[in-house]
Amino acid sequence: MKSRGRSHLKTSVRSRGITCGVPPDTIFRRRLALVSVVADRDTGRTSRTAWRWGYRIMYGILLFGALVFASIIALAAPGFPAETLQAFFGIAIQLNASLLIAVFVVASFLLPRLREGPREWYGLLLTLDAMNLFVGLLASTVGYVLPSIASSNARSLTLLVLVSWFLGLFLLTDGIRRSQQVRP
Numbered sequence: 001m002k003s004r005g006r007s008h009l010k011t012s013v014r015s016r017g018i019t020c021g022v023p024p025d026t027i028f029r030r031r032l033a034l035v036s037v038v039a040d041r042d043t044g045r046t047s048r049t050a051w052r053w054g055y056r057i058m059y060g061i062l063l064f065g066a067l068v069f070a071s072i073i074a075l076a077a078p079g080f081p082a083e084t085l086q087a088f089f090g091i092a093i094q095l096n097a098s099l100l101i102a103v104f105v106v107a108s109f110l111l112p113r114l115r116e117g118p119r120e121w122y123g124l125l126l127t128l129d130a131m132n133l134f135v136g137l138l139a140s141t142v143g144y145v146l147p148s149i150a151s152s153n154a155r156s157l158t159l160l161v162l163v164s165w166f167l168g169l170f171l172l173t174d175g176i177r178r179s180q181q182v183r184p
Helices: 005-015 024-039 049-079 082-113 116-145 147-152 154-179
Strands: none
Touching: 049 154, 082 116, 082 147, 082 154, 116 147, 116 154, 147 154
């Protein structure tokens, strides 16, 4: 009787869902790559376009949900007392400053490790993200320092701050996603 050897053991272990020393994230990436290759089989390309569209759809849904959420809060903002608005804008200053620091940290890690073409594109995106967060920081400062302006323009200032948060976070997570593709 012939022995099946180690290959039979590996096959039976894999079929049971047990990985032989392979990290789970590697298995997940391999499965996603296989899905995108199968999805592009009809066109003859083996690029990961299905994976990219998955990110775009996910980001679009999240951005739409964030804008709806920000609009609901901004519509309710004129009914809040001046002290509540001032406390909100005080916390918004801290959050905007934290996100702005995070953008510079991601830029200092990501940009030196990218090739020339993607470096220019992500340099532009991170610059737009920094400008967006700085405008949100200025709006928060106006709302905190001048409560009379914050009360009379509560809807627009609140919407501006919330949109700057969500847009800044969106661009920052895209930079973090891109940083997975560069070597340390």
